[in-house]
Amino acid sequence: MVRYIQQMIIVIFLILFLATLPSIVLVNPTNGTVSLNFAQFPSMVGNFFKELSTGSLGTYYVGMEQRSIASEIGDNFFTSFYIVFVGVLLSILLSLLFGIFLSRFYLTKIFRVMMNIISTIPDFIFIIFALLFAVNIYKWTGFRVVSFLPNGGALNIWFPMVLVAIAPSIYLFKLISERYFLIAGEDYIRTAVAKGLKVDRINFQHVYKNIEPFLVADLVKVLSLAIGNLFIVEYLLNVSGLTKFVFQSFGDPQPIAIGLFGILFISLLVFVVIRLLLYLFKRGFIYE
Known part of the structure; x- marks a missing residue:
């Protein structure tokens, strides 16, 4: 304690x-x-x-306009929370799906090649390329993939979620794939195959149970990657999240501190929720 x-x-x-x-x-x-x-x-x-003792979070400036942090932090908090939570959840789902349950299919080989190519590109450069590609899609087809307006609605939220999920997905997929191939060579897996157990049952009851502790142990690393990309994505896509208080503070410590504390709380909240979901998944699908 x-x-x-x-x-x-x-x-x-x-x-x-x-x-x-x-x-x-x-x-x-x-x-x-x-x-x-x-x-x-x-x-x-x-x-x-x-x-803080006066019951106020302070103010920050948008141009020459002074605004109250307390009046806007609620919407900004949930925007950043949704981006990080969905990004981390998406990375875990993709990594488990292609790293374990679909690892024997040809589609996983294509996914692995894509992850290896993307992993050679720095996150910032990849996000820039993704934005340029989204803009070109609009020029070619007239279909709007992303919006740079703070009030862009779903167009201003789903694309940042995907971009935030990229780095954690690469890290988790490599981790889970490596552990999968190591576990697949163990004697108890060979015994289960020799007994005629189905592949899905082996993956659920044996492989996932042994990979899950490594997934939980590296969840903090996954969150740090997602938070790092959150700063880049919200700044470049003009998303009204908590990082707005950091970037638009003009050196004022008050909004910077509020924004950083809010992002820290988001990290803790996402960590707890993901751990709870993994626990429910284990209790619901894995037999002890």
Whole structure:
């Protein structure tokens, strides 16, 4: 319990440090030198908690217009949550489907080749290419795949979900495929095959049960990949998510800290929900 409290304090300190970093780093315009003014850090942290104690989350600017964070954070929170949750869930479903249950089919070989090709491209570059491809689809066919308007509705949400799912899918698919081939050579799998058990039963009752602990252990890594892509996707596609408070803060620590804390809470919430879904799946389809 004490260790968790210590970790929580460290995380809070790191988030506040990152939020105040743009104000701490000072650049001299005359000679271009960079200096750090850590003396402002305690006062900025104090102002942050003082603002919270008044029941307000503070304000941020859109152009010259000052807006309240509390009045907009609800919709932005759920937008980012939907993108991360669906992206992570989609990556898990695709990885399990092609890594275990469809691994013996030719379609999986095509999927593996695609994942290997995409994995050689940096995430940022791949997202840029995907956006250019979506724009060209609209030019060629007149069919709108993506919208760059903050109020674009489904067009402004489903494409970011797919892009966020790319990096976690590549990571999980390689992990699950590697574990699948290792487990497939074990003696108990050969015994099950010799007894005439169906492949689907073997995959569910033996293979998945032994892969599931590795999936759960790497869930934090999967979430970190999804969150990293969330910043890129929401910025490039002009999505009104929590990262808006970070990018449109103009160095103000208050909205940056609120945005980062909100993203941290999204990570924890998605982690809990995914763990719950994996538990329900195991209880519903896997016999102990």
